[in-house]
Amino acid sequence: MPRLTDARRELRRAQIAEAAVRCFGRNGLESTSIADITAESGLSAGSIYAHYRNKADLVRAAAREVLARRADVLGAYAAQEIPPAPDELLARLVAAIDPAEARVGVQTWGEATTDPAMCAIVTDLTDRMRALLHDCVTAWLTRAEGIEPAAAREQAASIAHRLMALYQAELLYAALRPPAPSAPPTSEDTP
Template sequence: MARVSQEHLDARRRQILDGAALCFARNGFHATSMQDVLKEVGLSAGAVYRYFSGKDELIRAIVSEVLSEIRDIFESAARQTPPPPPDVLVGRALGQVLDLKPGLVEHDRPYFPRLLVQVWTETLRDEELRTLIQDGYDAVRAAWVRIVEGYQAAGMMRADVPADRVARTMIAVAQGFAAQVALFDGVPVDALADGVRGLMSMGEPS
């Protein structure tokens, strides 16, 4: 029997994750059954269960992947001297998150932000998922702290505000904008970068 290549296994796992994410984003975690996922990806139960034991494991795998992508964006920025300005960073991060799953678009509407909002509410009942989200948040916040310290060292940002508080605020801005994209029509992705740029331009009243 011919051995299945790792490339084939990775592609099949990707297929399952993308299909499950679309199902969850479209109908919610609790209204989506594993049968719905099987139908979406066009695979047998045996093929899917070879990779994931059920819905909870699929949800955690999707969340873990996204958190890893976001952490990598900010950790890469933190290694630069000085880091890219906040408007560039938050715009880049949100744009990349929305593009992580290009298949999560139906009728020109991105479903991925809706999935993010559902994940946040799911953490209220799933302790393991809550821990995963907490660890991811802590990692992103730590990267943002280093970014803010880079701004302060370069004289780009006032140094009398604790870096951790600026980091928490920048994360909150991105989270809030993702919620807008999920809940409301007509929210352009580049509005976030433009808005942050406008706030950065503020000075003392003339």
Template structure:
């Protein structure tokens, strides 16, 4: 029997995660069953459960992939010269998230599950910490390049301001998910105007 390579396993997990994300877009995280994810993937139940023992483990992996992609987006912006100012980060993140998820309400559902599910809560907390760290590094680098701050002062500002940038993204997700007629573009313009530079 041919040996399954790590590359094959990674590709298969990606295929399953993509199928789960499509299913979550249609019905949301909570209402989507493993049977629906299996049907969406076109794979056998054994193939799915061989990679993900539960829906929760699949949700954790899908959410981690989404966050990894957003962190990569921010790191890519940091290579530009000039770098976009930090108040542009919330728009970059929510635009990419909407493209990937269809609607960011899936993230809000995941946070809700985290209230009672320790694994989801741990993931949500790690997401916040990772995003704050990435944005803090971005703000620090921007402050050094744009305002000539020394690294220690820039790092301190980055740590403070990253909290505001993450909060702006979280607030967008909550409001666009819960408030009918929420004007996301107007919200982002206000953030771009008032977030510190």
């Protein structure tokens, strides 16, 4: 059997983690089984266990996947010539919330209260996201508002903290809304 390249291994891990996110978002962390993730990913259980030791390892990977996506978006905003103003930044982040991912995020927060490994992941990624918000706001204050970098950095700290809190509140709100029902197939969907 051919060995997977490192790039292919990472793609496979991402495929499994994304399938896990969909399952956890739909069924919850506790109610999702490895068999559910196997069916969702289209891979064998052996393939999943070749990449993840157990369900807890998959939960951690799913949490990283969900939280890392938001961090990537914030990094792109901070790199813009003129980053969005704080209100616009929050509006964009809120508009991009996927309810299934929000449910996974909130569930991982709950797990983080009793699982030290999950707590470390959630804390690290939350701190990273807050730092990226801080960078975005600092960039906006210096580039759009003309504030000196040191003063902008200091002023941005409290703004970033409030943005993070508001974003987390929106995640919770999105997670608590019932999933939208699937639309019935239309005549265009049937062969």
